Amino acid sequence: MKKQVGISGVKRVAWVVALTLALLLPAVAYALSVGEAKQKGLVAETSRGYLRAQKGTPEVKRLVNQTNAARKQKYRQIAKQLKVGLDVVERDFGKKLGGR
Template identity: 45%
Template sequence: MNNVTKKLIKKLSGVLFISTITFSAWAISLGAAKQQGLVGEMSNGYLGVVVNSPEAKSLVNSVNQKRKQIYMDLARKNKITMEQVTTLAGKKALAKTKPGHFIKNTSGQWIKK
């Protein structure tokens, strides 16, 4: 693993932590939505709607807008592509997903971790 990748992984870990703080206003809603199986993590680094509802859509849109901005900043700062950032973020998010919460598999189906 080269130094750029190591630095990016370290920054993504920090970003995921910071995004938890950034989303503190959403923390209960996001946590509850994941616990209830309304939303889940995807391999592209973004949140997805598992159960179609206006509340889930609104939450997903809000969280994903914030994530996108963070990812764009990381890509610019590290002179890498958004695809590289979102791929690494997706791997981290899927790895950190709690058992019983939903993730989207490679077939595009929502499964419980």
């Protein structure tokens, strides 16, 4: 059975900064930002570090799809750098982002 290892220390600070930037970039392309969509109850964070659409408008779906694709790409990079599984990074970001 493989032991799950969390991310800690300096590595955590580095990926938090990197991911924060990556999470903000996809939203800039749309009139609706992730923050605005959250405030309006249109999207929610999941426990795996991704967005889930609460309302199915085309704009919300585009925002969710693009944001989740960018997050997954960033999570993979972080997992590779830290030599941990993608699931570890997803779980840690899910907790950080307040996913349910």
